[in-house]
Amino acid sequence: MNLKKNAAKLNNFHSDRLQTGTRVLVMTAVSGERDAVLRGLDGDARFDVMVAGVGPVMAAVSTAKVLASAEYDLVISAGIGGGFPGKAEVGSLVVANEIVAADLGAETPEGFCSLDKLGFGSTRIPVDANLVKGVTEALFAAGLSVHTGPVLTVSTVTGTDESTAELAARVPGAAAEAMEGYGVALAAQDRGIPILEIRAISNLVGPRDRAAWRIKEALDVLKTASSVLSEVLR
Numbered sequence: 648m649n650l651k652k653n654a655a656k657l658n659n660f661h662s663d664r665l666q667t668g669t670r671v672l673v674m675t676a677v678s679g680e681r682d683a684v685l686r687g688l689d690g691d692a693r694f695d696v697m698v699a700g701v702g703p704v705m706a707a708v709s710t711a712k713v714l715a716s717a718e719y720d721l722v723i724s725a726g727i728g729g730g731f732p733g734k735a736e737v738g739s740l741v742v743a744n745e746i747v748a749a750d751l752g753a754e755t756p757e758g759f760c761s762l763d764k765l766g767f768g769s770t771r772i773p774v775d776a777n778l779v780k781g782v783t784e785a786l787f788a789a790g791l792s793v794h795t796g797p798v799l800t801v802s803t804v805t806g807t808d809e810s811t812a813e814l815a816a817r818v819p820g821a822a823a824e825a826m827e828g829y830g831v832a833l834a835a836q837d838r839g840i841p842i843l844e845i846r847a848i849s850n851l852v853g854p855r856d857r858a859a860w861r862i863k864e865a866l867d868v869l870k871t872a873s874s875v876l877s878e879v880l881r
């Protein structure tokens with residue numbers, strides 16, 4: 648299989664199989680996330696799992712560096728993330744159908760103006776719909792609570808109700824936020840490689856309460872999701 652050529656076939660992940668030699672790159676932000684993914688993959692040699700660092704810039708630089716030295720058929724940005732209230736609960740998973748640099752733009756007296764509106768490029772990277780559908784169905788079949796929707800990439804973790812509401816209005820349907828997806832996706836897009844972003848929800852987006860983050864639970868969900876990915880991409 649070639650994900651680039653045969654994305655439509657991924658609609659039926661359970662019967663399709665990747666061709667021998669397919670390589671998948673998983674970019675995480677920190678070692679705890681990498682280790683959770685590795686536990687789930689259980690030695691699946693088709694996957695390389697890397698620590699990119701925190702934030703979109705580190706993610707883009709790290710991903711671009713890896714992609715310059717090896718060939719991959721799919722790149723996945725994976726880790727924990729914040730769920731938008733009413734869209735993704737703590738302990739659930741979000742599969743991005745769009746990866747959005749939600750704070751890339753300019754503040755104006757009339758409000759936020761995105762890079763797109765400024766005419767400097769695109770803040771939105773689409774994800775192949777068949778890939779999203781196939782992966783989401785497999786995760787659901789494995790008993791996980793899974794949602795799809797835009798996943799926002801932010802440079803500053805949202806910490807107030809006001810900012811949460813503003814982001815939700817800026818990107819209708821926003822399901823989760825994290826800090827790396829857009830950087831990873833931009834590097835993959837630059838090389839024409841399909842991208843996925845998967846976030847295990849450790850906290851709700853809103854007033855900052857780091858003590859309430861359920862990191863261990865989210866990492867356990869990330870591990871389970873990774874074992875499903877290993878199965879589904881077999």
Ligand SMILES: O=C(O)c1cccc(C(=O)CC[C@H]2O[C@@H](n3cnc4c(=O)[nH]cnc43)[C@H](O)[C@@H]2O)c1
Nearest residue numbers: 676677679680701727728729804805824825826827
């Ligand atoms: O302390 C630990 O053991 C630990 C283990 C794994 C991950 C962490 C992190 O702090 C990772 C930072 C990472 O988390 C993403 N994230 C999570 N929630 C949010 C959020 O509400 N808004 C934005 N980003 C979030 C983010 O991608 C960071 O890279 C700690």
